[in-house]
Amino acid sequence: MTDAETTRAVETVFRMEQARLIAGLARMLRDVSRAEELAQDALVVAMTDWKKNGVPDNPGAWLMATAKRRAIDGLRRREMMARKHAEIAADLEDDQLRTSAFEEALDDDIGDELLGLIFTACHPILKREARAALTLRLIGGLSVSEIARAFLATEATIGQRITRAKRAIADAGLSFEVPRGADRDARLPSVLEVIYLIFNEGYAATSGEALIRFDLCAEAQRLGRILAGLMADEPEVWGLLALMELHASRLRARTGPDGAPIALPDQNRAAWDRLLIGRGLKALERAEALEPERGPYTLQGAIAACHARALTGAATDWERIAALYDDLWDQAGTPVIALNRAIALSMARGPEEGLLHLSDIEQAGVLPGYAPLPAARADCLFRLGHLPEARQAFELAATLTRNTGERTYLLKRAGACCQA
Amino acid sequence: MRVVVFVKATESSEKGIMPTTEEMEAMGKFNQELVEAGVMLDGDGLKPTSHAKRIRFDGADRTVIDGPFAETRELVAGYWIWQVKDMDEAIAWAKRCPNPMPEASELEIRPFFEMEDFGDAMTPELRAQEEEMRDRTSK
Numbered sequence: 001m002t003d004a005e006t007t008r009a010v011e012t013v014f015r016m017e018q019a020r021l022i023a024g025l026a027r028m029l030r031d032v033s034r035a036e037e038l039a040q041d042a043l044v045v046a047m048t049d050w051k052k053n054g055v056p057d058n059p060g061a062w063l064m065a066t067a068k069r070r071a072i073d074g075l076r077r078r079e080m081m082a083r084k085h086a087e088i089a090a091d092l093e094d095d096q097l098r099t100s101a102f103e104e105a106l107d108d109d110i111g112d113e114l115l116g117l118i119f120t121a122c123h124p125i126l127k128r129e130a131r132a133a134l135t136l137r138l139i140g141g142l143s144v145s146e147i148a149r150a151f152l153a154t155e156a157t158i159g160q161r162i163t164r165a166k167r168a169i170a171d172a173g174l175s176f177e178v179p180r181g182a183d184r185d186a187r188l189p190s191v192l193e194v195i196y197l198i199f200n201e202g203y204a205a206t207s208g209e210a211l212i213r214f215d216l217c218a219e220a221q222r223l224g225r226i227l228a229g230l231m232a233d234e235p236e237v238w239g240l241l242a243l244m245e246l247h248a249s250r251l252r253a254r255t256g257p258d259g260a261p262i263a264l265p266d267q268n269r270a271a272w273d274r275l276l277i278g279r280g281l282k283a284l285e286r287a288e289a290l291e292p293e294r295g296p297y298t299l300q301g302a303i304a305a306c307h308a309r310a311l312t313g314a315a316t317d318w319e320r321i322a323a324l325y326d327d328l329w330d331q332a333g334t335p336v337i338a339l340n341r342a343i344a345l346s347m348a349r350g351p352e353e354g355l356l357h358l359s360d361i362e363q364a365g366v367l368p369g370y371a372p373l374p375a376a377r378a379d380c381l382f383r384l385g386h387l388p389e390a391r392q393a394f395e396l397a398a399t400l401t402r403n404t405g406e407r408t409y410l411l412k413r414a415g416a417c418c419q420a
Numbered sequence: 421m422r423v424v425v426f427v428k429a430t431e432s433s434e435k436g437i438m439p440t441t442e443e444m445e446a447m448g449k450f451n452q453e454l455v456e457a458g459v460m461l462d463g464d465g466l467k468p469t470s471h472a473k474r475i476r477f478d479g480a481d482r483t484v485i486d487g488p489f490a491e492t493r494e495l496v497a498g499y500w501i502w503q504v505k506d507m508d509e510a511i512a513w514a515k516r517c518p519n520p521m522p523e524a525s526e527l528e529i530r531p532f533f534e535m536e537d538f539g540d541a542m543t544p545e546l547r548a549q550e551e552e553m554r555d556r557t558s559k
Contacts, residue, residue, distance in 0.1 A: 012511075
């Protein structure tokens with residue numbers, strides 16, 4: 001291998017191993033910043049060593065062994081007298097003496113360590129955005145600038161957000177361990193929320209730097225798959241995975257060549273990704289088998305599955321979708337769910353029924369300035385043939401959206417009201 | 421990006437020799453790693469080509485050819501579909517795979533075509549054309 005090839009190989013291996021490396025180190029040292037530094041140090045050592053001696057058979061174990069050794073050296077050299085640190089160092093040394101084969105020790109609990117890091121990065125003491133940024137940094141291995149571009153924020157903002165989050169974790173003295181029993185159940189929703197937030201950042205806005213945003217969806221799916229691999233008995237983990245795979249299966253078909261969104265019934269179903277649909281349906285099956293009483297993510301996955309199963313837009317089982325939204329509304333009665341339920345009802349039972357439900361939401365005043373609300377009303381009015389009112393509502397929706405492609409679409413529909 | 425990784429056939433895979441328990445365990449462990457890294461989308465083994473058929477096209481003619489097929493090195497015995505960051509990552513994963521065959525064997529990594537691959541060359545007009553084509557081929 002040439003030096004350049006080795007450098008690339010080292011960087012690749014590092015990218016793949018980074019999360020596990022940081023997870024293992026963070027749990028030992030109770031310090032995520034230090035864990036990141038040590039991981040970086042190990043990378044630097046690997047760069048020179050692997051160029052000389054070749055890439056080792058088990059590069060992950062090699063990096064971990066190197067980082068651990070440096071951790072011990074560091075603890076000694078800095079003469080950290082605090083008893084806690086001395087104890088950690090002693091534990092580490094015992095560890096090293098006991099297990100001659102690092103790989104075995106690594107393989108044994110690495111899943112748990114990674115899971116521990118995910119649970120820590122998604123801890124409710126952090127703000128939602130901070131949780132998402134930290135998860136992408138630590139588990140996803142994205143650079144600060146990549147995260148900044150994905151969230152349409154400046155590097156300084158994201159950098160600060162991550163630094164503050166790390167400090168908050170250190171100050172709170174979190175253990176980097178997977179909570180057990182009731183604690184785990186209480187914390188899992190936060191983990192799922194963060195992954196779904198990341199997915200939606202990629203999915204919701206189709207403008208901007210589209211590629212990065214697609215990557216963000218892919219990264220969220222990957223995180224979901226990792227979680228499903230590590231927590232295979234959790235129905236909602238599979239439910240969220242089903243939801244993401246099924247939504248992602250439609251990514252390609254969601255926008256036209258000009259970037260304008262294409263409504264679900266009008267999408268070219270041939271462009272839907274069959275592999276992801278298959279994976280989504282399988283994940284959903286698994287979620288439903290684990291827990292017949294579907295949780296919110298599994299319900300949303302089931303709704304997405306109804307669309308995936310329909311061979312044409314007209315063949316969509318809207319009654320079933322409306323029923324699933326009823327269940328979802330009972331569990332998590334957010335205004336957006338109410339809106340989607342109203343849309344499903346309008347498709348299942350006609351636009352009049354839809355308008356009734358939409359009026360309730362409008363009167364509650366819970367979604368002020370939310371473009372999809374007047375857009376839904378406009379669609380119902382259009383279907384009833386009340387064209388001037390429909391046009392007004394489409395135009396109102398167009399003024400409310402911040403997405404250029406969506407605005408074009410809504411104005412086009414407003415225009416169609418005049419021609420019809 | 422997505423890649424398909426072909427496990428090339430060998431003499432023993434074509435003879436239908438099943439892997440030993442140890443080999444299955446090693447492969448199972450590797451697959452588990454792929455799953456826990458969120459990399460593996462799909463994968464399976466294929467029966468030897470003695471179970472396979474080929475359809476040969478020549479103008480309007482269609483001829484069915486029964487397996488087994490001779491050119492062992494060109495045949496496929498199994499596949500994975502992986503989602504990876506780039507080709508380097510695919511290579512790094514493939515290197516970790518235990519040898520899937522008792523004898524010398526090969527994996528072949530082939531990236532899927534993605535819309536992004538066409539970059540700026542993929543103008544909105546071309547993309548529309550491509551989508552129209554997909555539309556028509558789906559009917």
